[in-house]
Amino acid sequence: MLAAVQVSKEITQAATWGGLTGFQWAIFGAATAFIGGGMGSAIGITYVSNVASGILVEDPDKFGSMLPLLAIPGTQGIYGLITAILVTIFFNLSELSGFSGLLVFFACLPVAFVCCVSAIYQGLTAASAAGMVARRTEELGKAMVLPALVETYAVFSLILTIYLFTRIPK
Amino acid sequence: MAVEPVKKIRVISHASLQEEVLEALQAAGTVHVERLSGTELLPPKEYSDEEQQSLRTCTFRISQAEFILSYLKAYGYDKRSFFRTIVKDKYPMTLEEFVRAHERVDLDRAYAECSEYERHLVEIDEKKTALEQEREELSNWTELQLDMDEIACKHMYCLLPLRVPVADLEAFGQALASEVIESTLDVVSERGSRAYCMVVYHLDSLGLVEEILTRLRVEKVTLPDVKLEPAERMEQVDREIAALERQREGLLARGQVYAGKRGDIEVLREYLLNQKRKLEALEQFGMTRSTVVVEGWVTEGEMEPTLENLEALSEEIGLEVIEADHEDSPPVSLRNGRFARPFELLVGLYGTPNRREYDPTWLVAVSFIVFFGFCIGDVGYGLVLVAACLLARRFLPLGEKVRNLLLVISYGSLFAMVIGALTGSWFGIDPASLPPLLETMAVFDPLRDPIPVMLLTMALGLAHMLSGTVVEFRDNVKEGNWVDALIDQGLVFLFFICLGVAIPLALAEVVPTSTAVLIGCAPIALMLLLLGRSAKSVPGKVINGVYETYNTVVGWMGDTISYLRLYALGLATFVIGWVVNTLAGMTLGIGPVIGVLLMLLILVVGQTFNVAINLLGAFVHPLRLEFVEFFGKFYEDGGQRFDALKYESKIVMIREEDA
Numbered sequence: 001m002l003a004a005v006q007v008s009k010e011i012t013q014a015a016t017w018g019g020l021t022g023f024q025w026a027i028f029g030a031a032t033a034f035i036g037g038g039m040g041s042a043i044g045i046t047y048v049s050n051v052a053s054g055i056l057v058e059d060p061d062k063f064g065s066m067l068p069l070l071a072i073p074g075t076q077g078i079y080g081l082i083t084a085i086l087v088t089i090f091f092n093l094s095e096l097s098g099f100s101g102l103l104v105f106f107a108c109l110p111v112a113f114v115c116c117v118s119a120i121y122q123g124l125t126a127a128s129a130a131g132m133v134a135r136r137t138e139e140l141g142k143a144m145v146l147p148a149l150v151e152t153y154a155v156f157s158l159i160l161t162i163y164l165f166t167r168i169p170k
Numbered sequence: 171m172a173v174e175p176v177k178k179i180r181v182i183s184h185a186s187l188q189e190e191v192l193e194a195l196q197a198a199g200t201v202h203v204e205r206l207s208g209t210e211l212l213p214p215k216e217y218s219d220e221e222q223q224s225l226r227t228c229t230f231r232i233s234q235a236e237f238i239l240s241y242l243k244a245y246g247y248d249k250r251s252f253f254r255t256i257v258k259d260k261y262p263m264t265l266e267e268f269v270r271a272h273e274r275v276d277l278d279r280a281y282a283e284c285s286e287y288e289r290h291l292v293e294i295d296e297k298k299t300a301l302e303q304e305r306e307e308l309s310n311w312t313e314l315q316l317d318m319d320e321i322a323c324k325h326m327y328c329l330l331p332l333r334v335p336v337a338d339l340e341a342f343g344q345a346l347a348s349e350v351i352e353s354t355l356d357v358v359s360e361r362g363s364r365a366y367c368m369v370v371y372h373l374d375s376l377g378l379v380e381e382i383l384t385r386l387r388v389e390k391v392t393l394p395d396v397k398l399e400p401a402e403r404m405e406q407v408d409r410e411i412a413a414l415e416r417q418r419e420g421l422l423a424r425g426q427v428y429a430g431k432r433g434d435i436e437v438l439r440e441y442l443l444n445q446k447r448k449l450e451a452l453e454q455f456g457m458t459r460s461t462v463v464v465e466g467w468v469t470e471g472e473m474e475p476t477l478e479n480l481e482a483l484s485e486e487i488g489l490e491v492i493e494a495d496h497e498d499s500p501p502v503s504l505r506n507g508r509f510a511r512p513f514e515l516l517v518g519l520y521g522t523p524n525r526r527e528y529d530p531t532w533l534v535a536v537s538f539i540v541f542f543g544f545c546i547g548d549v550g551y552g553l554v555l556v557a558a559c560l561l562a563r564r565f566l567p568l569g570e571k572v573r574n575l576l577l578v579i580s581y582g583s584l585f586a587m588v589i590g591a592l593t594g595s596w597f598g599i600d601p602a603s604l605p606p607l608l609e610t611m612a613v614f615d616p617l618r619d620p621i622p623v624m625l626l627t628m629a630l631g632l633a634h635m636l637s638g639t640v641v642e643f644r645d646n647v648k649e650g651n652w653v654d655a656l657i658d659q660g661l662v663f664l665f666f667i668c669l670g671v672a673i674p675l676a677l678a679e680v681v682p683t684s685t686a687v688l689i690g691c692a693p694i695a696l697m698l699l700l701l702g703r704s705a706k707s708v709p710g711k712v713i714n715g716v717y718e719t720y721n722t723v724v725g726w727m728g729d730t731i732s733y734l735r736l737y738a739l740g741l742a743t744f745v746i747g748w749v750v751n752t753l754a755g756m757t758l759g760i761g762p763v764i765g766v767l768l769m770l771l772i773l774v775v776g777q778t779f780n781v782a783i784n785l786l787g788a789f790v791h792p793l794r795l796e797f798v799e800f801f802g803k804f805y806e807d808g809g810q811r812f813d814a815l816k817y818e819s820k821i822v823m824i825r826e827e828d829a
Contacts, residue, residue: 071786075742078783082745089617141519145797148790155735155791162620162741 017098025101026093029108030084033161036112037080037119037154044073044123051127055134065133065140069126072147076119079158083111090165100169107164114157122150173529174469174505176812178204178498181464181480182488188452188462190483196448197265199816200476201466202501206456215455215462228446234281235439241284242432245291245422260567261437262823269817271441274434287425291418298414304394305407310366311393311400314358318393318400323373330369330379331358331391338386339365345382350375366391440819451815467812469503500525503812510535512574512581520797521807526649528641530805534796535581537634541792542582543589544627547616547740548747550597551781552586555579569820582788589740593623597777598747616741623737631733631799635726636666638803645804657700662722665693697722729799735791743784750776 015021020028052066087093087104096104129143179201183191195201206215217225311331321329334342343355346369353371360366371379383390396403428435456463468476477489494500502522504514506529513535523529546552559576562568568576594601594612601612616623639659646655669690676686701722702715750772757768817824 068786068790071783072790074783075787078742078746079738081749082742085745085749086617141516141793144790145519145794148794149798151791152732152735152794155738156731158738158742159624159734162738163624166620 014098017102020098020101022096022098022101022104023093025098026087026091026096026104029101029105030087032105033083033087033108033111033115034077034080037083037115038077040116040119041074041077041080044076044119044121044126045070047120047123048073048126048130051130055130059134062134062137065137066130068140068144069130069133069147072126072144072151073119073123075151076115076122076154079111079115079154083108083158083161086162086165091168091170096170103168104165107161107168110157110164111154111161115154118150118154118157122147122154125150172505173523173525173527173809174471174503174812176202176467176469176494176500176503177473178492178494178500179466179468179473179476180488180490180492181466182490183462183464183484184486185457185460185462187484187486188455191462191464191480191487192448192451194479194483195451195464195466196444196815196817198476198479199814199818200472201464201468201814202812203451203454203464203466203815205454206463206465215452215457217452221449221452225446225449228442228449231277232439232442232446234277235435235442238277238280238284238428238435239432239439241288241425242429242435245288245425259433259436260569260821260823261433262567262825263437265817265824268437268441268822268824271434271438275431275438277435277438280428280431280435284425284428287421290421294414294418294421298411298418301407301411301414305404305411307391307393308400308404308407310359310361310364312359312404314368314400316399317397318403319395319397321368321393322395326373328369328371328373328376328379330371331393332367332369332383333389333391334365334367334386336360336363336365338388339367342382342386342388345386346371346379349382350378353379437822440822444817444819448815466815467500469505469812471505499810501812502809504529504531506531512577513538515571515574515578516793516796518811519793520801520805522809522811524806524809526645527806527809528645528804530638530641530801533637533641534800537637537800538578538792538796539581539585540630541736541795542579542788543585543587544630544736545739545788545791546583546586546743546784547589547593548595548597548743549587549590551743551747551777551784552583552590554781555583555586555785559583567823569823579785579789586788593740593744595740595744595747598744598749598751598780600748600751616737617744620737620741623740624734627733627736628730630736631730631795632666634733634795634800635729635803636663638800638805639663642804657703661693661697661700662726664696665723668693694719694723729802732799733795735795739784739787739791742787743780746780746784747777750780 017025048070052070055062056066087108091100091104126147129146132143133140181191181195195203310333321331323329339357346353346355350371353369353375356368356370358366358368369379382388393400394403398406454464456465473491477491480487480489502525504517504523506514510532513531516534516538517523517529517531543552546555559580563573563576590596591608591611593614593616594604594609596604596608601609601615601617604612614623614626639662643655643659643663646652646659672686672690675681675689676683681689697719698715700715701718702711702713705711705714753776754769754772757772758765760768
C-alpha cells in the first residue's frame with residue numbers, strides 16, 4: 001500500500017510526464033484553448049458577416065444594427081485568450097510538475113472544444129438574427145438575445161476551466 | 171410601478187368636424203383609438219371618395235420623398251461618416267414647425283427635377299459604359315492601320331477580326347492554311363494570353379472558315395462601322411467620354427440644390443407618414459349618416475387634459491367616459507417612477523405584460539443594474555461609461571429610446587464602479603500594483619480566489635428567481651388560484667426554507683447528515699405527490715408528478731448555475747484590461763518617445779476595445795437572465811401595447827412642451 005502511495009507521489013511530482021515538462025504541457029493547454037476559441041470565433045463571425053454584407057448592400061444604414069450581431073460570436077475567442085492568460089497567472093510554470101502540467105492541459109480542453117463549437121453555432125444563430133433585424137430593425141434587442149442563449153455553454157466551459165485551475169496542485 | 175389604469179372615451183361629433191377631431195386627437199397624442207365593431211346601429215367608417223383620394227395622394231407624396239432621398243443617396247450627395255451611419259441625423263423642432271414641413275420644400279418640383287436628372291444620368295451612364303467597352307476593345311487594335319468600315323465582305327473577299335488564344339494561334343494558322351487555300355492570317359497585336367488577328371478569305375470559303383472558328387473556339391470581334399482607324403476612333407471615344415463626364419458633372423451640380431434640402435425632405439417624409447397614419451386611423455371610426463364616432467382608451471392621468479382639448483374644439487362634440495367591462499381588453503400602459511421608467515424599454519423588448527400581470531419593471535431595473543455592474547466590474551470602465559453616456563445624452567440629438575438606453579447603461583456603470591472597488595479592479599491594473607488604500611477596499615479576489623464570487627453570483631441569481639416566484643404567487647392569489655399558489659410556488663419556497671435549515675444544521679453537526687438530507691428533501695416528496703395534479707388518471711398523476719418534480723428541481727439548479735456567467739464576464743473584462751496594460755507596459759522599453767506614444771496607442775485602442783466588447787456582453791447576458799431565468803418564473807406577455815395616435819418619428823424630435 002505504502003509502495004503504491006510512493007509510486008503515485010513520484011508520478012505526480014516528476015518533472016516530466018509523457019516526455020513533456022509541466023511548463024510544456026501548460027503552454028500546450030493554453031495554446032489549445034486559444035486555438036479552439038479563436039477558430040470558432042473566426043468561423044462564427046464569417047457566417048454573420050456573409051449575411052450582414054448582403055443586407056448592407058441593400059441598406060448601408062443598417063450598419064449600426066448589424067455591428068452588435070457581428071461582434072457576438074467574437075467572445076469565445078476572448079474566452080480562449082483569457083484561459084491562456086490565466087494559465088500564466090495561476091501557475092508558476094517553471095516549477096510546475098509534469099503531472100500538474102498535464103492536468104492544466106486537460107483543464108483547458110473544455111474551453112478549447114466548447115468555445116469552438118458554440119462560436120460556430122452562435123455565428124449561425126446571429127446570421128439568422130441579422131435576417132430578422134434586416135426586416136424589423138426595432139427587434140434588435142430580441143435578435144441579440146437569441147445568439148446569447150448559444151453562448152451559455154461557452155461561458156460554462158470557461159467557468160469550469162477556471163474552477164479546475166483552482167483544484168490543480170501548483 | 172404598475173400597469174396604469176385606463177378608461178374608455180367615446181367622442182361623437184358631426185361629420186363635418188371629423189378632420190378637426192382627428193387632428194386634435196393626433197396633436198394630443200393621448201388616445202389609443204380602438205376599432206369600433208360594426209353593429210347595425212353603428213357600422214364601421216367607410217372612406218369617402220375624397221378621403222380615399224387624400225390617402226392615395228399622401229402615399230404618392232411619400233414615395234416622391236423616398237425617391238428623392240434615394241436619388242440623393244445613389245448619386246453620392248448623401249455621403250455619411252462612419253459615426254453618422256450609426257447615429258442618424260435628428261431634427262429637433264416644435265410641433266408647429268413639423269406640421270408646416272411642406273412649406274420648406276416644393277416636393278412636386280423637387281421630384282420632377284430629380285427624376286429628370288436621374289433619367290439623364292442613367293442614359294449618360296449607359297452611354298459611358300458602352301463607350302468604355304468599345305474603348306477597351308479598340309485598345310487591342312491600335313496597330314491596325316485600316317479604316318474600320320473596310321472590315322467587311324466586299325468584292326468576293328472578306329476581312330474578319332478575330333480574338334484567338336495565343337496557345338491556339340499556331341493550330342489556327344495551320345488549319346486555315348491547309349483547309350482554306352485563298353486566305354491569309356495577320357496578327358495585329360498580342361495582349362496577355364490573347365492574340366488579335368485579321369483574316370482575309372474568299373467569300374466561297376465562308377463555310378469552311380466558320381467551321382474552323384467553331385472547332386477551335388475562336389471568337390469573332392465586332393469593330394465599329396466607322397470610317398476611322400482604331401487609334402483615331404479611340405481618340406474620338408475618349409473625347410466623347412470626357413464630354414459625357416462633363417455633362418454628368420453639370421447634372422450633378424444642378425441636383426446639388428436638393429442635397430442641401432435633404433433634411434427638409436426627410437422631415438417632410440416623416441410628416442407625410444404621420445398624415446397617412448392619421449388618415450388610416452379613420453378606418454377605426456364608426457359612423458352614422460351625419461355623425462362620426464370615435465372610441466379610444468386614455469390613461470387616468472391624461473383623461474382630464476384630453477377631455478378639455480376635445481371640448482374646446484366645438485360645442486357640437488359629445489364626450490362620454492365609459493368604465494371598462496369584462497369583455498373589453500384595454501391596452502397596457504406602464505406607469506413607473508423616474509428611476510424605473512427607462513427600464514420599461516427592456517421589458518418592452520420581451521413583450522408588453524398581460525393586463526392582469528404584475529409590471530416587473532422595477533424588479534428588472536434593480537436586477538439589471540446589479541448584473542450589468544458585475545459584468546463590467548471595474549471602477550475605471552464604469553466611470554468612463556457613465557461620463558460617455560451622460561455626455562451623449564447632453565450633446566447628441568438622440569431619440570427617446572436611445573436616451574433611456576444610455577440612462578440604463580449609466581445606472582449599471584455606477585454599480586460597476588462599486589463592484590470594481592470591491593474586487594480591486596481599476597482599469598484592469600494588477601491589484602498588487604494598486605495603492606494600499608484601493609487595495610484594502612477590495613474584499614474579493616475573483617482571479618486567485620474565485621469561489622466566493624461564484625457563490626455570490628449564484629446567491630444573487632437565486633434571490634432574483636425567488637422574487638419572480640413571489641410575483642407569480644401574488645398573481646395566483648390575486649386571481650383566486652390559491653391551490654396553484656400554495657402548491658406551485660409554495661412548495662418551491664418550502665424547498666428552499668428546508669434547505670436553509672438543513673444545511674446549517676448539518677454543517678454545525680447538530681443533527682446527523684442523514685437527518686439533514688431528509689429535512690432538505692422533504693418538500694421533494696410533497697412535489698412528487700402534488701405537482702402531477704393536472705393529469706386526470708392516477709398513473710398520469712404519478713408520471714406527471716415525477717416529471718414536474720424533476721423539471722422543478724433540475725430547472726432551478728440549472729438556472730442558478732446560469733448566473734455564474736456574471737462572474738465569468740466580469741473576470742473577462744478584468745483580464746483583457748490586464749493584458750492590454752501588460753502589453754502597453756512592455757513598449758516603454760523601446761525608447762523614450764516612441765515607447766510612450768506606442769504605450770498610449772495600445773492603451774487607448776485596447777481599453778476602448780475592452781469596454782466596447784464587454785459592454786455588448788454586459789447588455790446581452792443580463793438581458794438573457796431577465797428574459798429566460800427570471801421571466802420564466804412568472805411573466806406572461808401578450809398585452810396590447812398602449813399605442814396612442816400621435817405625431818411620432820424616429821428622426822424628428824418634437825419638443826415635449828409643444829407636442
